[in-house]
Amino acid sequence: MTKQRMPAVKTADVWKVFEHDGLAVEAVRGVSLDIEPGEFVVLAGPSGSGKTTLLNLLGGLTRPTRGGVWIDGRDLTSMSERELAKLRLERVGFVFQAYNLLPVLTALENAEFSLLLRGIPPDERRRRVEELFAVIGMTGLEDRRPAKLSGGEQQRVAVARAVVGKPALVLADEPTANLDSAASDALLGVMADLNRERGTTFVFATHDTRLMERAKRLIRLVDGAIESDDVRQDMGG
Amino acid sequence: MLAVGYFSVVILVGWSKGLVAEMIGNGTGILTGQLQVHAADYQPDKSVHATIGGREGTDVAALVNAVRADPAIEAATPRVYGGGLVSTGSATAAAVFLGVDPELEPQVSRIMGALERGRHPRRGANELLIGAEMARSLGAEPGDTVVVVAPAVDGSLGNDLFVVSGIYSTGLADLDRTFALIPIDALQFLMALEPTRIHEIAASVPDPWQAAEAAERLSAVLEGAGFAVGVESWATLRPEMVEYAQLSQAFQWILLFIVFGMAIFGVANTMLMATFERRYEFALLLALGATPGVIVRSVLWEAMALGALALAAGAAITFPVMVWWHRVPLDLSWLFGDFTMLGALMRPVIRIEYPWLMTVQAAVALFLTAALAAVYPAIRAARIPPADTLAGR
Secondary structure, rough: OOOEEEEEEEEEEEEEEEEEEEEEEEEEEEEEEEEOOOOOOEHHHHHOOOOHHHHHHHOOOHHHHHHHHEEEEEEHOOOHHHHHHHHHHOOOOOOEOOOOOOOOHHHHHOOHHHHHHOOOOOHHHHHHHHHHHHHHHOOOOOOOOHOOHHHHHHHHHHHHHHHHOOOEEEEEEEOOOOOHHHHHHHHHHHHHHHHHOOOOOEOOOOOOOOHHOOEEEEEEEEEEEEEEEEEEOOOOO | HHHHHHHHHHHHHHHHHHHHHHHHEEEEEEEOEEEEEEEEEOOEEEEEEOOOOOHOOOOOOHHHHHHHHHOOOEEEEEEEEEEEEEOOOEEEEEEEEEEOOOOOHHHHHHOHHHHEEOOOOOOOOOOEEEEEEHHHHHHOOOOOOOEEEEEEEOEEEEEEHEEEEEEOOOHHHHOOOOOOOOOHHHHHHOOOOOOOOOOOOEEEEEOHHHHHHHHHHHHHHHHHHOOOEEEHHHHHOOOOHHHHHHHHHHHHHHHHHHHHHHHHHHHHHHHHHOOOOHHHHHHHHHHHHOOOOHHHHHHHHHHHHHHHHHHHHHHHHHHHHHHHHHHHEOOOOOOOOEEEOOOOEEHHHHHHHHOOHHHHHHHHHHHHHHEEEEEEEEHHHHHOHHHHHHHOO
């Protein structure tokens, strides 16, 4: 008898409907997905196609209107807010489209925030962040506040914050949107290394063709539904 | 807001305590004394026959010394009471005669210190000190001779010529109209009382709130020494003052609840605004994995930190004012004159008695207010939907 591998993330006929001015807007319509551990997945699609909403659903940031979402086999829809928060802290890293750095904290403090929430000692937090900053070209900028960083630098801090805790799943919304090609390549390199070396599962929502080219699996969304789901061999990393 | 609340409560309570202290000080200090020793049957009729030790009297000096020996008592003086008339020939006034020891009485009461004109009566002399109101109704001045008539304890009617040695004015019209002070030996002679017969030993207790305890202690001591006496503190003699003090204390709590009760809404509103402005920050923390409990605790801790700052600011403005108005009471006599309260003369001053306990109670109330005011905003912050908020929805 063989042990069946559990998907890193799974959705089953998941829908998300928003009320807007009394009208129901279907942002995600009946999406069913199995994303295996270690996959490097890109969600592509035009603006308004539901990429960000689907990412939020996959990370338990928002609850589906109907359908189910599972992370490591755990049903997110039956979890309390506290359980969801703990799951996000321990298993999921987010990179938001708008960076969402805390303006009062330095780059290093922003990057180490999830480690702080996990109760990791300050020296260990600093060591891990500095190690990561060296890889993504942020050394020397540790003490700068977000207002003193460029858009690309802020995005790198946001990525560092998402991956520094070595989560099993990283959900990134347009992570390369504000980066030039060199910075974008460096950042994607870090993520590809994490994917390859640690088996971290990555799910990106993007318009960036460079990122799409690196994807092992490209899922195209149109009007909240999956239009295509292509698994590619020997791509990415 | 919390700092101002702290200032208001502490200063108002200090003022209220000052008012009570002044009322008790004046109500007992002008004439009554904080503690009195009588014959066991003297109260409530106050018969002139009910002298300490009965018809035989007592060793007055020994009794005065025994009373003074109590650690809470600063001074003690013997007194004799009588009732009668004072007449100048053209005018007559009813009077309560108070036989006093001119040397000891000023150590216990302030009535002789209220001398307005003339001088104090001298021991052994037929002299009397009358109040300003009585002097006005009699048309008497210091140096005038008056006829004093008083029923004596042997059934006769004592009468003699006395010289008005001086006129006092306490500001209490009833007192100034009624009481005439006569050297104790002169009054005893007038009322056919032996020198061993007195009606009262009045004593001063610097801390009036120790008087009841001292009275209890003294009662046991005097009883043990063979004196058949009753000892009463001002709290028994002037129960209305105790009631006012209790009312004032209850008012302190009401004040505390009103001030911080009002503050709680203001602080809650401010906290709500602050948490609303920081909703992106809370949404981000929740998205990164902070539990709702972490958010609640963080907002509550911030409220407590704000409470600590408010307490520091409140203390910084409260304590200097408190010490200032304790040492130099704010004189409002330019605004209004003296007034009486429960028979006690009150000066128009804002005098602060240090409300040490209330400084602590108000600090606790301040922190409770800060914490309670933050509970609802903290819960709201913890319930922010992270995805919608970060998306600006």
